[in-house]
Amino acid sequence: MAKITLLDGGMGQELVARSGDDPTPLWATRVMIDHPGMVRAIHADYFDAGATVATTNTYAIHHDRLERFGLDHLFHALHLRALAEAHEARGAHGSGRIAGSMGPLIATYRPEVTLPVAEASPKYAEIARILGPHVDMILCETLASVEMCEGAVKGAAESGKPVWLSVTVDDHDGSRLRSGEPVTDLARLVSAYPVAAVLANCSVPEAMGDALAGLATLGLPFGAYANGFTHISGNFLKDAPTVKELTHRHDLTPEKYADFALDWVQRGATIVGGCCEVGPAHIRHLAARLREAGHEIA
Numbered sequence: 410m411a412k413i414t415l416l417d418g419g420m421g422q423e424l425v426a427r428s429g430d431d432p433t434p435l436w437a438t439r440v441m442i443d444h445p446g447m448v449r450a451i452h453a454d455y456f457d458a459g460a461t462v463a464t465t466n467t468y469a470i471h472h473d474r475l476e477r478f479g480l481d482h483l484f485h486a487l488h489l490r491a492l493a494e495a496h497e498a499r500g501a502h503g504s505g506r507i508a509g510s511m512g513p514l515i516a517t518y519r520p521e522v523t524l525p526v527a528e529a530s531p532k533y534a535e536i537a538r539i540l541g542p543h544v545d546m547i548l549c550e551t552l553a554s555v556e557m558c559e560g561a562v563k564g565a566a567e568s569g570k571p572v573w574l575s576v577t578v579d580d581h582d583g584s585r586l587r588s589g590e591p592v593t594d595l596a597r598l599v600s601a602y603p604v605a606a607v608l609a610n611c612s613v614p615e616a617m618g619d620a621l622a623g624l625a626t627l628g629l630p631f632g633a634y635a636n637g638f639t640h641i642s643g644n645f646l647k648d649a650p651t652v653k654e655l656t657h658r659h660d661l662t663p664e665k666y667a668d669f670a671l672d673w674v675q676r677g678a679t680i681v682g683g684c685c686e687v688g689p690a691h692i693r694h695l696a697a698r699l700r701e702a703g704h705e706i707a
Contacts, residue, residue: 410704412705412706412707413674413680414461415462416508416632416683417456417463418455418684418687418692419637419686419688421437421685422688423451424451425437428440428443430443436469438474438475449494450498451689453498458692459693459695459696462505463495464507464510465509467487467488468551469512470484471512471515472532473514488539488540506546507543509537509548511548513551517611518551520553520557520586520588523556526559526563529560530559530561533567534564534565537565540568541570545570547572550575550610550611551575551576551577551684553576554590555586555588557588558574558576558595566602571603573606573608574599574606577610577612578620580615582616583612583617583619592623595607605629605630607631608634608680609624609633609634610634610636611685613635614661618672621677631679632678632681635666635684636684636685637683663695666683666691667698670699674704
């Protein structure tokens with residue numbers, strides 16, 4: 410039986426659901442301003458469900474996002490607020506690790522807007538230096554091309570903490586990134602940069618088996634955390650979209666999601682959890698299933 414790191418589930422969609430606010434292009438960041446303490450409550454729910462890692466609500470805190478709304482002066486303060494809410498939840502729970510999330514620059518799922526490494530890495534390094542002293546690892550997530558990954562992990566190394574690299578894959582062919590590049594093309598990066606784990610995230614769970622087959626060849630701990638969207642719509646791939654453009658699937662019950670995740674573990678994954686539309690109920694059921702199967706959650 411394996412020792413499994415159980416990640417939390419999605420933060421942004423939980424915030425939108427609980428706040429009742431209309432989503433904006435600032436997504437989870439706006440909710441953190443308008444509803445202090447809600448992020449902490451969601452972290453607490455995931456810890457109570459059995460997750461051993463809290464992922465900070467810093468995914469979309471980038472200058473390019475904040476500048477559109479005249480909020481760039483809050484860049485540093487928003488990172489610290491997100492860190493504080495994760496730490497408060499962990500403190501109340503009494504255990505767990507904190508992963509500092511860094512999402513894609515400019516837009517999600519859009520490899521065509523990838524910045525050159527020389528331009529992207531300093532932007533990530535700035536965030537990594539803020540997060541580094543307060544987290545256990547940096548999680549570079551939902552990255553859609555090899556070049557996007559390189560900019561992120563090069564900058565993340567400035568944190569001085571372990572770097573986990575997570576890619577989003579084609580929903581119809583999980584062996585490829587959304588850029589069309591094979592997942593195995595990440596081999597160059599993991600040999601050149603201090604990457605401690607490789608994952609696939611924010612793609613449909615049906616795509617993760619093929620993604621894991623590629624990740625397994627890289628010689629590092631690997632895993633997956635899928636989303637619960639039906640698909641990524643064309644409208645979401647336009648400039649400054651909101652999550653109104655995405656539709657959650659009604660068939661992805663906690664039981665069904667756990668079936669997928671247990672299959673990933675059978676394939677050798679040692680890090681599993683959930684992404685958008687995968688909530689505390691899914692994580693609670695997954696934790697129970699992992700224990701029933703004889704795995705240790707650590």
